[in-house]
Amino acid sequence: MTKPVDTDLLIADVRALEPGEGVVAAWVRISGGKIAELGSRDTMPSDCPRRIDGAGRLLTPGLIDIHTHGIEQYVYEPDPEQIVAASRRLGRYGTTCVLPTLCAMLAPERIGELASLAAALSQSDGASMPGFHLEGPFLALPGAGVRTMAGDLGFLEELWAAAGGKIAAMSISPEVPNILPVIERLRKLGVVPLITHTRATVEQTQAAIDAGARHATHFYDVFPLPEETDPGVRPAGAVEAVLADPRCSADVVADGVHVHPTAIRAVAAAKGFRNLILATDSNIGAGLPPGVYDSPLGKVKTGSAARLHRPGLPGDGCLAGSTLTMDRGMANLFDWLDWPEEQIWAVGSGNAARLLGLTAKGTLRVGADADLVLWKQTAAGPRAVCTWVAGRCVFDSNEE
Numbered sequence: 001m002t003k004p005v006d007t008d009l010l011i012a013d014v015r016a017l018e019p020g021e022g023v024v025a026a027w028v029r030i031s032g033g034k035i036a037e038l039g040s041r042d043t044m045p046s047d048c049p050r051r052i053d054g055a056g057r058l059l060t061p062g063l064i065d066i067h068t069h070g071i072e073q074y075v076y077e078p079d080p081e082q083i084v085a086a087s088r089r090l091g092r093y094g095t096t097c098v099l100p101t102l103c104a105m106l107a108p109e110r111i112g113e114l115a116s117l118a119a120a121l122s123q124s125d126g127a128s129m130p131g132f133h134l135e136g137p138f139l140a141l142p143g144a145g146v147r148t149m150a151g152d153l154g155f156l157e158e159l160w161a162a163a164g165g166k167i168a169a170m171s172i173s174p175e176v177p178n179i180l181p182v183i184e185r186l187r188k189l190g191v192v193p194l195i196t197h198t199r200a201t202v203e204q205t206q207a208a209i210d211a212g213a214r215h216a217t218h219f220y221d222v223f224p225l226p227e228e229t230d231p232g233v234r235p236a237g238a239v240e241a242v243l244a245d246p247r248c249s250a251d252v253v254a255d256g257v258h259v260h261p262t263a264i265r266a267v268a269a270a271k272g273f274r275n276l277i278l279a280t281d282s283n284i285g286a287g288l289p290p291g292v293y294d295s296p297l298g299k300v301k302t303g304s305a306a307r308l309h310r311p312g313l314p315g316d317g318c319l320a321g322s323t324l325t326m327d328r329g330m331a332n333l334f335d336w337l338d339w340p341e342e343q344i345w346a347v348g349s350g351n352a353a354r355l356l357g358l359t360a361k362g363t364l365r366v367g368a369d370a371d372l373v374l375w376k377q378t379a380a381g382p383r384a385v386c387t388w389v390a391g392r393c394v395f396d397s398n399e400e
């Protein structure tokens with residue numbers, strides 16, 4: 001059951017942290033789903049009828065996951081009910097906004113299914129879902145369930161119409177034929193193009209960035225090393241082009257399996273804290289104990305990551321996303337990066353909001369959406385105590 005909007009709720013005695021800046025307030029007042037007011041200890045309102053004692057805990061904007069295929073027993077494609085059910089499970093991980101990421105169903109013969117899925121986005125009453133991330137189909141390299149095809153403006157328009165415009169981001173590969181007009185069209189539509197699944201050259205990657213692709217998703221993963229053709233000469237490719245270009249940001253799957261922590265430190269050093277984003281690429285089973293789960297891709301075996309489970313058949317053991325949740329990803333980044341806390345919180349929330357143009361999210365500014373998480377510190381990292389989306393409590397650890 002969801003609760004009514006918390007009108008005029010005071011979250012008192014907290015360390016309220018603005019991503020990228022630091023602790024900025026000791027209390028936050030929510031009204032009408034927005035942040036109405038915040039301030040220092042000596043200005044705390046005494047007349048607010050509803051009040052929560054934060055016990056000195058950290059309060060941050062909620063985490064935003066731009067690349068996720070599922071959570072717990074739910075996957076975002078192709079069943080609309082699973083989208084709604086998943087949205088209710090995300091608050092416990094401190095996640096208040098996700099882009100449900102679709103790949104397998106991005107085929108001309110399945111385009112009709114997109115409309116009902118898109119309708120489910122506005123029915124989700126937990127984490128907010130401003131639009132889909134389409135992982136494909138204009139990609140060069142396949143992965144579990146991912147389609148590959150040349151850039152096709154006509155098919156792009158069909159996808160856009162079928163999704164009712166609810167596409168926030170689309171993954172593309174720079175070396176796919178006819179991709180530059182697709183990138184330019186995505187920018188005009190307000191869809192963020194994301195570079196991935198690529199073996200592109202430096203020049204192809206630069207051309208995609210010039211055309212408007214300014215972010216790489218699940219960076220390093222499915223960005224294979226270029227072949228060494230002249231022994232002693234280290235080849236450069238899409239990874240180096242992304243690292244070198246200050247216009248381009250990147251997200252990483254910080255589970256310790258998809259990307260080595262040293263590679264994360266390298267992209268962190270190249271990009272700085274404003275241009276690094278945490279994403280999960282989570283699949284069914286994320287947040288649940290290791291096991292074998294039925295997904296639209298077939299059986300998936302989970303542990304430190306999600307892998308296809310088809311013993312004796314091709315593809316068995318192939319990586320099929322992660323079992324990471326955003327809070328665990330944050331805990332890993334706190335372990336691996338020697339950055340102040342406010343910079344690491346920017347990697348989990350404010351930076352994704354900026355990439356997506358969600359100006360009312362990822363910040364504690366007055367007037368911003370009251371998407372908030374009260375955290376407790378544990379030996380395993382930060383854990384959500386209470387999570388609000390648009391001022392409504394969607395998770396309360398005291399009720400578990």
Ligand SMILES: [Zn+2]
Pocket residue numbers: 135143146196197218222
């Ligand atoms: Zn992928």
